[in-house]
Amino acid sequence: MRQEKNLRLTSSEISVVWSSYQNNSFSICILKYFLANVDDPEIKSVLQLALNISVQNFNFSKEILQNDNQPLPIGFTDEDVSPNAPRLFSDSFYLYYLKNMSKVGLSVYGVALATAAHADVRQFLSQAIQTSTELYNKTAEALLSKGLFVRPPYVTTPDHVDFVDKKSYLGGMLNLNNNNRPLNVIEITHIEANVEANSIGKALMAGLAQVAKSKKVRNYCTEGKEIAVKHVQVFTTMLTDDDLPSPMPWDLEVTDSTVSPFSDKLIMFHTTLLIASSISNYATASAASLRTDIATSYVRLTTEVAQFAKNGADIMIKNAWLEQPPQIPNHKGLAKG
Structure with missing residues:
Protein backbone atom coordinates (compact mmCIF):
# COMPACT_ATOMS: atom_id res chain seq x y z
CA MET A 1 0.00 0.00 0.00
CA LYS A 146 -30.40 -23.16 -6.26
CA GLY A 147 -33.75 -21.43 -6.71
CA LEU A 148 -33.33 -19.56 -3.41
CA PHE A 149 -33.04 -15.95 -4.58
CA VAL A 150 -35.88 -13.94 -3.05
CA ARG A 151 -37.25 -11.69 -5.79
CA PRO A 152 -39.33 -8.61 -4.95
CA PRO A 153 -42.93 -8.77 -6.22
CA TYR A 154 -43.69 -8.24 -9.90
CA VAL A 155 -46.17 -5.38 -10.40
CA THR A 156 -48.19 -3.75 -13.15
CA THR A 157 -47.24 -0.11 -13.74
CA PRO A 158 -48.87 2.68 -15.83
CA ASP A 159 -47.89 3.13 -19.47
CA HIS A 160 -47.43 6.89 -19.09
CA VAL A 161 -45.58 9.43 -16.93
CA ASP A 162 -47.58 11.13 -14.21
CA PHE A 163 -47.07 13.77 -11.50
CA VAL A 164 -48.43 14.03 -7.98
CA ASP A 165 -51.22 16.63 -8.07
CA LYS A 166 -52.99 16.00 -4.78
CA LYS A 167 -51.81 16.12 -1.17
CA SER A 168 -53.82 12.96 -0.58
CA TYR A 169 -50.94 11.11 -2.30
CA LEU A 170 -49.06 11.45 0.98
CA GLY A 171 -51.87 9.77 2.93
CA GLY A 172 -52.50 10.11 6.63
CA MET A 173 -50.55 9.29 9.76
CA LEU A 174 -52.58 6.13 10.30
CA ASN A 175 -54.16 3.82 7.77
CA LEU A 176 -57.16 2.78 9.84
CA ASN A 177 -59.60 2.51 6.94
CA ASN A 178 -57.08 1.16 4.43
CA ASN A 179 -57.91 4.10 2.15
CA ASN A 180 -54.40 5.33 1.36
CA ARG A 181 -53.12 5.14 -2.20
CA PRO A 182 -51.40 1.91 -3.33
CA LEU A 183 -47.70 1.47 -2.67
CA ASN A 184 -45.24 2.77 -5.23
CA VAL A 185 -42.28 0.67 -6.42
CA ILE A 186 -39.76 2.55 -4.24
CA GLU A 187 -41.78 1.83 -1.09
CA ILE A 188 -42.23 -1.81 -2.12
CA THR A 189 -38.47 -2.18 -2.62
CA HIS A 190 -37.65 -1.04 0.92
CA ILE A 191 -40.48 -3.00 2.54
CA GLU A 192 -39.45 -6.24 0.82
CA ALA A 193 -35.78 -5.68 1.74
CA ASN A 194 -36.72 -5.22 5.38
CA VAL A 195 -38.86 -8.37 5.34
CA GLU A 196 -35.84 -10.32 4.09
CA ALA A 197 -33.37 -8.71 6.52
CA ASN A 198 -35.62 -9.35 9.52
CA SER A 199 -36.29 -12.95 8.44
CA ILE A 200 -32.55 -13.60 8.39
CA GLY A 201 -32.16 -11.82 11.71
CA LYS A 202 -34.95 -13.90 13.23
CA ALA A 203 -33.19 -17.16 12.31
CA LEU A 204 -29.83 -15.85 13.49
CA MET A 205 -31.19 -14.69 16.85
CA ALA A 206 -33.03 -17.99 17.34
CA GLY A 207 -29.80 -19.92 16.86
CA LEU A 208 -27.70 -17.66 19.05
CA ALA A 209 -30.35 -17.69 21.80
CA GLN A 210 -30.06 -21.45 22.21
CA VAL A 211 -26.26 -21.54 22.39
CA ALA A 212 -25.30 -18.41 24.38
CA LYS A 213 -23.71 -19.27 27.73
CA SER A 214 -25.04 -16.35 29.79
CA LYS A 215 -28.72 -16.29 30.68
CA LYS A 216 -28.85 -12.54 30.06
CA VAL A 217 -27.37 -12.96 26.60
CA ARG A 218 -29.78 -15.81 25.84
CA ASN A 219 -32.74 -13.69 26.93
CA TYR A 220 -31.45 -10.75 24.92
CA CYS A 221 -31.19 -12.83 21.75
CA THR A 222 -34.67 -14.22 22.36
CA GLU A 223 -36.00 -10.67 22.63
CA GLY A 224 -34.21 -9.84 19.38
CA LYS A 225 -35.91 -12.79 17.67
CA GLU A 226 -39.31 -11.64 18.93
CA ILE A 227 -38.71 -8.10 17.65
CA ALA A 228 -37.71 -9.49 14.25
CA VAL A 229 -40.89 -11.61 14.10
CA LYS A 230 -43.00 -8.56 14.94
CA HIS A 231 -41.29 -6.39 12.32
CA VAL A 232 -41.71 -9.05 9.63
CA GLN A 233 -45.44 -9.07 10.41
CA VAL A 234 -45.63 -5.25 10.18
CA PHE A 235 -43.90 -5.15 6.80
CA THR A 236 -45.78 -8.17 5.46
CA THR A 237 -49.10 -6.48 6.29
CA MET A 238 -48.03 -3.40 4.31
CA LEU A 239 -47.67 -5.62 1.24
CA THR A 240 -50.72 -7.84 1.74
CA ASP A 241 -52.96 -4.80 2.31
CA ASP A 242 -52.26 -3.98 -1.34
CA ASP A 243 -52.72 -7.60 -2.44
CA LEU A 244 -48.99 -8.03 -2.95
CA PRO A 245 -47.18 -11.24 -2.03
CA SER A 246 -44.55 -11.07 0.69
CA PRO A 247 -41.51 -13.00 -0.55
CA MET A 248 -39.70 -14.80 2.27
CA PRO A 249 -36.32 -16.50 2.46
CA TRP A 250 -36.83 -20.21 3.06
CA ASP A 251 -34.79 -23.10 4.41
CA LEU A 252 -33.43 -20.87 7.18
CA GLU A 253 -33.06 -23.97 9.33
CA VAL A 254 -31.67 -23.78 12.86
CA THR A 255 -30.51 -27.10 14.29
CA ASP A 256 -31.08 -28.30 17.86
CA SER A 257 -27.44 -27.77 18.90
CA THR A 258 -26.88 -26.07 22.25
CA VAL A 259 -23.08 -25.98 21.98
CA SER A 260 -21.94 -22.42 21.37
CA PRO A 261 -19.50 -21.83 18.50
CA PHE A 262 -19.01 -18.22 19.63
CA SER A 263 -18.12 -16.32 22.76
CA ASP A 264 -20.93 -14.31 24.36
CA LYS A 265 -18.89 -11.19 23.61
CA LEU A 266 -18.98 -12.01 19.89
CA ILE A 267 -22.70 -12.83 20.05
CA MET A 268 -23.48 -9.44 21.58
CA PHE A 269 -21.26 -7.66 19.06
CA HIS A 270 -23.06 -9.51 16.26
CA THR A 271 -26.39 -8.34 17.62
CA THR A 272 -25.24 -4.71 17.75
CA LEU A 273 -24.23 -4.92 14.07
CA LEU A 274 -27.71 -6.18 13.18
CA ILE A 275 -29.28 -3.35 15.16
CA ALA A 276 -27.10 -0.72 13.47
CA SER A 277 -27.99 -2.17 10.06
CA SER A 278 -31.72 -2.12 10.90
CA ILE A 279 -31.65 1.50 12.07
CA SER A 280 -29.80 2.52 8.91
CA ASN A 281 -32.22 0.59 6.69
CA TYR A 282 -35.27 2.06 8.41
CA ALA A 283 -33.94 5.63 8.19
CA THR A 284 -33.29 5.25 4.46
CA ALA A 285 -36.67 3.62 3.89
CA SER A 286 -38.50 6.29 5.88
CA ALA A 287 -36.87 9.07 3.86
CA ALA A 288 -37.83 7.34 0.60
CA SER A 289 -41.45 6.63 1.58
CA LEU A 290 -43.93 9.33 0.51
CA ARG A 291 -46.87 7.71 2.30
CA THR A 292 -46.99 9.26 5.77
CA ASP A 293 -48.31 6.16 7.52
CA ILE A 294 -45.38 4.08 6.22
CA ALA A 295 -42.79 6.69 7.19
CA THR A 296 -44.38 6.90 10.65
CA SER A 297 -44.18 3.12 11.05
CA TYR A 298 -40.46 3.20 10.30
CA VAL A 299 -39.94 5.88 12.96
CA ARG A 300 -41.90 3.83 15.51
CA LEU A 301 -39.97 0.65 14.73
CA THR A 302 -36.67 2.53 14.88
CA THR A 303 -37.51 3.75 18.38
CA GLU A 304 -38.15 0.17 19.48
CA VAL A 305 -34.85 -1.02 17.98
CA ALA A 306 -32.95 1.89 19.55
CA GLN A 307 -34.22 0.92 23.02
CA PHE A 308 -33.21 -2.67 22.33
CA ALA A 309 -29.74 -1.40 21.36
CA LYS A 310 -29.46 0.54 24.62
CA ASN A 311 -30.26 -2.59 26.63
CA GLY A 312 -27.60 -4.48 24.71
CA ALA A 313 -25.01 -1.77 25.35
CA ASP A 314 -25.76 -2.06 29.08
CA ILE A 315 -24.99 -5.80 28.97
CA MET A 316 -21.76 -5.22 27.05
CA ILE A 317 -20.58 -2.45 29.38
CA LYS A 318 -21.31 -4.55 32.47
CA ASN A 319 -19.18 -7.40 31.06
CA ALA A 320 -16.40 -5.12 29.71
CA TRP A 321 -17.15 -6.24 26.13
CA LEU A 322 -17.76 -2.82 24.57
CA GLU A 323 -14.51 -1.54 23.10
CA GLN A 324 -14.36 2.25 23.07
CA PRO A 325 -13.73 3.92 19.71
CA PRO A 326 -10.91 6.48 19.54
CA GLN A 327 -11.99 9.85 20.89
CA ILE A 328 -10.56 13.32 21.40
CA PRO A 329 -9.13 14.43 24.77
CA ASN A 330 -11.54 15.82 27.35
CA HIS A 331 -10.25 19.39 27.21
CA LYS A 332 -12.78 20.64 29.73
CA GLY A 333 -11.73 17.94 32.20
CA LEU A 334 -8.05 18.70 31.63
CA ALA A 335 -8.66 22.39 32.23
CA LYS A 336 -10.38 21.65 35.54
CA GLY A 337 -7.47 19.47 36.62
Whole structure:
Protein backbone atom coordinates (compact mmCIF):
# COMPACT_ATOMS: atom_id res chain seq x y z
CA MET A 1 0.00 0.00 0.00
CA ARG A 2 1.14 3.52 -0.80
CA GLN A 3 1.98 5.57 2.28
CA GLU A 4 1.61 9.36 2.38
CA LYS A 5 4.43 10.63 4.54
CA ASN A 6 3.64 13.06 7.36
CA LEU A 7 -0.07 13.06 6.51
CA ARG A 8 -2.17 12.04 9.49
CA LEU A 9 -5.51 10.31 9.25
CA THR A 10 -8.57 12.47 9.78
CA SER A 11 -11.23 11.61 12.36
CA SER A 12 -13.52 10.06 9.70
CA GLU A 13 -10.63 8.03 8.27
CA ILE A 14 -9.68 6.71 11.70
CA SER A 15 -13.33 5.88 12.28
CA VAL A 16 -13.82 3.77 9.16
CA VAL A 17 -10.47 1.97 9.41
CA TRP A 18 -10.91 1.28 13.14
CA SER A 19 -14.43 -0.05 12.52
CA SER A 20 -13.20 -2.15 9.60
CA TYR A 21 -10.54 -3.74 11.80
CA GLN A 22 -13.18 -4.64 14.40
CA ASN A 23 -15.81 -5.83 11.94
CA ASN A 24 -13.47 -7.93 9.83
CA SER A 25 -11.88 -9.61 12.87
CA PHE A 26 -15.46 -10.54 13.79
CA SER A 27 -16.30 -11.73 10.26
CA ILE A 28 -13.21 -13.94 10.15
CA CYS A 29 -14.43 -15.80 13.25
CA ILE A 30 -17.96 -16.22 11.88
CA LEU A 31 -16.81 -17.41 8.46
CA LYS A 32 -14.30 -19.90 9.87
CA TYR A 33 -17.14 -21.58 11.73
CA PHE A 34 -19.45 -21.52 8.70
CA LEU A 35 -16.72 -23.07 6.53
CA ALA A 36 -16.20 -25.87 9.04
CA ASN A 37 -19.91 -26.71 8.86
CA VAL A 38 -20.90 -26.49 5.20
CA ASP A 39 -21.70 -29.36 2.82
CA ASP A 40 -22.52 -27.80 -0.55
CA PRO A 41 -19.32 -27.23 -2.63
CA GLU A 42 -20.71 -24.14 -4.39
CA ILE A 43 -21.71 -22.50 -1.11
CA LYS A 44 -18.36 -23.45 0.39
CA SER A 45 -16.54 -21.63 -2.42
CA VAL A 46 -18.58 -18.47 -1.77
CA LEU A 47 -17.86 -18.69 1.96
CA GLN A 48 -14.15 -19.08 1.18
CA LEU A 49 -14.27 -15.97 -1.00
CA ALA A 50 -15.94 -14.06 1.84
CA LEU A 51 -13.27 -15.22 4.29
CA ASN A 52 -10.47 -14.21 1.91
CA ILE A 53 -12.02 -10.75 1.54
CA SER A 54 -12.38 -10.33 5.31
CA VAL A 55 -8.74 -11.34 5.89
CA GLN A 56 -7.59 -8.92 3.19
CA ASN A 57 -9.64 -6.04 4.60
CA PHE A 58 -8.45 -6.83 8.12
CA ASN A 59 -4.79 -6.75 7.04
CA PHE A 60 -5.25 -3.48 5.14
CA SER A 61 -6.96 -1.89 8.14
CA LYS A 62 -4.18 -3.05 10.45
CA GLU A 63 -1.48 -1.65 8.17
CA ILE A 64 -3.16 1.76 7.87
CA LEU A 65 -3.65 2.07 11.64
CA GLN A 66 -0.04 1.07 12.32
CA ASN A 67 1.28 3.55 9.75
CA ASP A 68 -0.63 6.29 11.59
CA ASN A 69 0.66 5.09 15.00
CA GLN A 70 -2.87 4.29 16.14
CA PRO A 71 -3.33 1.62 18.85
CA LEU A 72 -4.83 -1.52 17.37
CA PRO A 73 -8.28 -2.54 18.63
CA ILE A 74 -8.58 -5.85 20.45
CA GLY A 75 -11.42 -6.99 18.19
CA PHE A 76 -11.93 -10.75 17.99
CA THR A 77 -9.51 -13.68 17.88
CA ASP A 78 -9.54 -17.46 17.69
CA GLU A 79 -10.56 -17.45 21.36
CA ASP A 80 -13.98 -16.12 20.31
CA VAL A 81 -14.83 -18.99 17.97
CA SER A 82 -14.94 -22.79 18.11
CA PRO A 83 -15.00 -23.97 14.48
CA ASN A 84 -15.45 -27.59 15.60
CA ALA A 85 -18.72 -26.85 17.40
CA PRO A 86 -21.73 -28.70 15.92
CA ARG A 87 -23.61 -27.16 13.01
CA LEU A 88 -26.14 -24.51 14.02
CA PHE A 89 -27.41 -23.21 10.66
CA SER A 90 -28.27 -24.64 7.23
CA ASP A 91 -26.22 -24.16 4.07
CA SER A 92 -29.01 -22.00 2.64
CA PHE A 93 -28.82 -19.71 5.66
CA TYR A 94 -25.15 -19.09 4.87
CA LEU A 95 -26.05 -17.76 1.43
CA TYR A 96 -28.74 -15.42 2.74
CA TYR A 97 -26.34 -14.27 5.45
CA LEU A 98 -23.61 -13.53 2.87
CA LYS A 99 -26.05 -11.63 0.67
CA ASN A 100 -26.95 -9.38 3.58
CA MET A 101 -23.29 -9.06 4.64
CA SER A 102 -22.20 -7.95 1.16
CA LYS A 103 -25.04 -5.40 0.96
CA VAL A 104 -23.95 -3.87 4.27
CA GLY A 105 -20.34 -3.77 3.07
CA LEU A 106 -21.31 -1.92 -0.11
CA SER A 107 -23.29 0.64 1.86
CA VAL A 108 -20.73 1.25 4.63
CA TYR A 109 -17.66 1.39 2.40
CA GLY A 110 -19.45 3.54 -0.18
CA VAL A 111 -20.42 6.19 2.37
CA ALA A 112 -16.94 6.11 3.92
CA LEU A 113 -15.18 6.63 0.58
CA ALA A 114 -16.97 9.96 0.12
CA THR A 115 -15.40 11.25 3.36
CA ALA A 116 -11.82 10.05 2.76
CA ALA A 117 -8.91 12.16 1.50
CA HIS A 118 -5.91 9.99 2.44
CA ALA A 119 -4.74 8.02 -0.60
CA ASP A 120 -4.21 4.77 1.32
CA VAL A 121 -7.70 4.95 2.82
CA ARG A 122 -9.29 5.72 -0.54
CA GLN A 123 -7.42 2.83 -2.12
CA PHE A 124 -8.51 0.50 0.67
CA LEU A 125 -12.17 1.57 0.50
CA SER A 126 -12.27 1.41 -3.29
CA GLN A 127 -10.94 -2.13 -3.20
CA ALA A 128 -13.36 -3.05 -0.42
CA ILE A 129 -16.28 -1.83 -2.54
CA GLN A 130 -15.01 -3.89 -5.47
CA THR A 131 -14.66 -7.07 -3.42
CA SER A 132 -18.05 -6.53 -1.74
CA THR A 133 -19.57 -6.26 -5.23
CA GLU A 134 -17.84 -9.48 -6.25
CA LEU A 135 -19.12 -11.23 -3.14
CA TYR A 136 -22.68 -10.04 -3.74
CA ASN A 137 -22.63 -11.23 -7.34
CA LYS A 138 -21.18 -14.65 -6.43
CA THR A 139 -23.77 -15.04 -3.68
CA ALA A 140 -26.61 -13.98 -5.98
CA GLU A 141 -25.47 -16.46 -8.62
CA ALA A 142 -25.43 -19.27 -6.05
CA LEU A 143 -28.89 -18.31 -4.76
CA LEU A 144 -30.27 -18.19 -8.30
CA SER A 145 -28.73 -21.53 -9.26
CA LYS A 146 -30.40 -23.16 -6.26
CA GLY A 147 -33.75 -21.43 -6.71
CA LEU A 148 -33.33 -19.56 -3.41
CA PHE A 149 -33.04 -15.95 -4.58
CA VAL A 150 -35.88 -13.94 -3.05
CA ARG A 151 -37.25 -11.69 -5.79
CA PRO A 152 -39.33 -8.61 -4.95
CA PRO A 153 -42.93 -8.77 -6.22
CA TYR A 154 -43.69 -8.24 -9.90
CA VAL A 155 -46.17 -5.38 -10.40
CA THR A 156 -48.19 -3.75 -13.15
CA THR A 157 -47.24 -0.11 -13.74
CA PRO A 158 -48.87 2.68 -15.83
CA ASP A 159 -47.89 3.13 -19.47
CA HIS A 160 -47.43 6.89 -19.09
CA VAL A 161 -45.58 9.43 -16.93
CA ASP A 162 -47.58 11.13 -14.21
CA PHE A 163 -47.07 13.77 -11.50
CA VAL A 164 -48.43 14.03 -7.98
CA ASP A 165 -51.22 16.63 -8.07
CA LYS A 166 -52.99 16.00 -4.78
CA LYS A 167 -51.81 16.12 -1.17
CA SER A 168 -53.82 12.96 -0.58
CA TYR A 169 -50.94 11.11 -2.30
CA LEU A 170 -49.06 11.45 0.98
CA GLY A 171 -51.87 9.77 2.93
CA GLY A 172 -52.50 10.11 6.63
CA MET A 173 -50.55 9.29 9.76
CA LEU A 174 -52.58 6.13 10.30
CA ASN A 175 -54.16 3.82 7.77
CA LEU A 176 -57.16 2.78 9.84
CA ASN A 177 -59.60 2.51 6.94
CA ASN A 178 -57.08 1.16 4.43
CA ASN A 179 -57.91 4.10 2.15
CA ASN A 180 -54.40 5.33 1.36
CA ARG A 181 -53.12 5.14 -2.20
CA PRO A 182 -51.40 1.91 -3.33
CA LEU A 183 -47.70 1.47 -2.67
CA ASN A 184 -45.24 2.77 -5.23
CA VAL A 185 -42.28 0.67 -6.42
CA ILE A 186 -39.76 2.55 -4.24
CA GLU A 187 -41.78 1.83 -1.09
CA ILE A 188 -42.23 -1.81 -2.12
CA THR A 189 -38.47 -2.18 -2.62
CA HIS A 190 -37.65 -1.04 0.92
CA ILE A 191 -40.48 -3.00 2.54
CA GLU A 192 -39.45 -6.24 0.82
CA ALA A 193 -35.78 -5.68 1.74
CA ASN A 194 -36.72 -5.22 5.38
CA VAL A 195 -38.86 -8.37 5.34
CA GLU A 196 -35.84 -10.32 4.09
CA ALA A 197 -33.37 -8.71 6.52
CA ASN A 198 -35.62 -9.35 9.52
CA SER A 199 -36.29 -12.95 8.44
CA ILE A 200 -32.55 -13.60 8.39
CA GLY A 201 -32.16 -11.82 11.71
CA LYS A 202 -34.95 -13.90 13.23
CA ALA A 203 -33.19 -17.16 12.31
CA LEU A 204 -29.83 -15.85 13.49
CA MET A 205 -31.19 -14.69 16.85
CA ALA A 206 -33.03 -17.99 17.34
CA GLY A 207 -29.80 -19.92 16.86
CA LEU A 208 -27.70 -17.66 19.05
CA ALA A 209 -30.35 -17.69 21.80
CA GLN A 210 -30.06 -21.45 22.21
CA VAL A 211 -26.26 -21.54 22.39
CA ALA A 212 -25.30 -18.41 24.38
CA LYS A 213 -23.71 -19.27 27.73
CA SER A 214 -25.04 -16.35 29.79
CA LYS A 215 -28.72 -16.29 30.68
CA LYS A 216 -28.85 -12.54 30.06
CA VAL A 217 -27.37 -12.96 26.60
CA ARG A 218 -29.78 -15.81 25.84
CA ASN A 219 -32.74 -13.69 26.93
CA TYR A 220 -31.45 -10.75 24.92
CA CYS A 221 -31.19 -12.83 21.75
CA THR A 222 -34.67 -14.22 22.36
CA GLU A 223 -36.00 -10.67 22.63
CA GLY A 224 -34.21 -9.84 19.38
CA LYS A 225 -35.91 -12.79 17.67
CA GLU A 226 -39.31 -11.64 18.93
CA ILE A 227 -38.71 -8.10 17.65
CA ALA A 228 -37.71 -9.49 14.25
CA VAL A 229 -40.89 -11.61 14.10
CA LYS A 230 -43.00 -8.56 14.94
CA HIS A 231 -41.29 -6.39 12.32
CA VAL A 232 -41.71 -9.05 9.63
CA GLN A 233 -45.44 -9.07 10.41
CA VAL A 234 -45.63 -5.25 10.18
CA PHE A 235 -43.90 -5.15 6.80
CA THR A 236 -45.78 -8.17 5.46
CA THR A 237 -49.10 -6.48 6.29
CA MET A 238 -48.03 -3.40 4.31
CA LEU A 239 -47.67 -5.62 1.24
CA THR A 240 -50.72 -7.84 1.74
CA ASP A 241 -52.96 -4.80 2.31
CA ASP A 242 -52.26 -3.98 -1.34
CA ASP A 243 -52.72 -7.60 -2.44
CA LEU A 244 -48.99 -8.03 -2.95
CA PRO A 245 -47.18 -11.24 -2.03
CA SER A 246 -44.55 -11.07 0.69
CA PRO A 247 -41.51 -13.00 -0.55
CA MET A 248 -39.70 -14.80 2.27
CA PRO A 249 -36.32 -16.50 2.46
CA TRP A 250 -36.83 -20.21 3.06
CA ASP A 251 -34.79 -23.10 4.41
CA LEU A 252 -33.43 -20.87 7.18
CA GLU A 253 -33.06 -23.97 9.33
CA VAL A 254 -31.67 -23.78 12.86
CA THR A 255 -30.51 -27.10 14.29
CA ASP A 256 -31.08 -28.30 17.86
CA SER A 257 -27.44 -27.77 18.90
CA THR A 258 -26.88 -26.07 22.25
CA VAL A 259 -23.08 -25.98 21.98
CA SER A 260 -21.94 -22.42 21.37
CA PRO A 261 -19.50 -21.83 18.50
CA PHE A 262 -19.01 -18.22 19.63
CA SER A 263 -18.12 -16.32 22.76
CA ASP A 264 -20.93 -14.31 24.36
CA LYS A 265 -18.89 -11.19 23.61
CA LEU A 266 -18.98 -12.01 19.89
CA ILE A 267 -22.70 -12.83 20.05
CA MET A 268 -23.48 -9.44 21.58
CA PHE A 269 -21.26 -7.66 19.06
CA HIS A 270 -23.06 -9.51 16.26
CA THR A 271 -26.39 -8.34 17.62
CA THR A 272 -25.24 -4.71 17.75
CA LEU A 273 -24.23 -4.92 14.07
CA LEU A 274 -27.71 -6.18 13.18
CA ILE A 275 -29.28 -3.35 15.16
CA ALA A 276 -27.10 -0.72 13.47
CA SER A 277 -27.99 -2.17 10.06
CA SER A 278 -31.72 -2.12 10.90
CA ILE A 279 -31.65 1.50 12.07
CA SER A 280 -29.80 2.52 8.91
CA ASN A 281 -32.22 0.59 6.69
CA TYR A 282 -35.27 2.06 8.41
CA ALA A 283 -33.94 5.63 8.19
CA THR A 284 -33.29 5.25 4.46
CA ALA A 285 -36.67 3.62 3.89
CA SER A 286 -38.50 6.29 5.88
CA ALA A 287 -36.87 9.07 3.86
CA ALA A 288 -37.83 7.34 0.60
CA SER A 289 -41.45 6.63 1.58
CA LEU A 290 -43.93 9.33 0.51
CA ARG A 291 -46.87 7.71 2.30
CA THR A 292 -46.99 9.26 5.77
CA ASP A 293 -48.31 6.16 7.52
CA ILE A 294 -45.38 4.08 6.22
CA ALA A 295 -42.79 6.69 7.19
CA THR A 296 -44.38 6.90 10.65
CA SER A 297 -44.18 3.12 11.05
CA TYR A 298 -40.46 3.20 10.30
CA VAL A 299 -39.94 5.88 12.96
CA ARG A 300 -41.90 3.83 15.51
CA LEU A 301 -39.97 0.65 14.73
CA THR A 302 -36.67 2.53 14.88
CA THR A 303 -37.51 3.75 18.38
CA GLU A 304 -38.15 0.17 19.48
CA VAL A 305 -34.85 -1.02 17.98
CA ALA A 306 -32.95 1.89 19.55
CA GLN A 307 -34.22 0.92 23.02
CA PHE A 308 -33.21 -2.67 22.33
CA ALA A 309 -29.74 -1.40 21.36
CA LYS A 310 -29.46 0.54 24.62
CA ASN A 311 -30.26 -2.59 26.63
CA GLY A 312 -27.60 -4.48 24.71
CA ALA A 313 -25.01 -1.77 25.35
CA ASP A 314 -25.76 -2.06 29.08
CA ILE A 315 -24.99 -5.80 28.97
CA MET A 316 -21.76 -5.22 27.05
CA ILE A 317 -20.58 -2.45 29.38
CA LYS A 318 -21.31 -4.55 32.47
CA ASN A 319 -19.18 -7.40 31.06
CA ALA A 320 -16.40 -5.12 29.71
CA TRP A 321 -17.15 -6.24 26.13
CA LEU A 322 -17.76 -2.82 24.57
CA GLU A 323 -14.51 -1.54 23.10
CA GLN A 324 -14.36 2.25 23.07
CA PRO A 325 -13.73 3.92 19.71
CA PRO A 326 -10.91 6.48 19.54
CA GLN A 327 -11.99 9.85 20.89
CA ILE A 328 -10.56 13.32 21.40
CA PRO A 329 -9.13 14.43 24.77
CA ASN A 330 -11.54 15.82 27.35
CA HIS A 331 -10.25 19.39 27.21
CA LYS A 332 -12.78 20.64 29.73
CA GLY A 333 -11.73 17.94 32.20
CA LEU A 334 -8.05 18.70 31.63
CA ALA A 335 -8.66 22.39 32.23
CA LYS A 336 -10.38 21.65 35.54
CA GLY A 337 -7.47 19.47 36.62
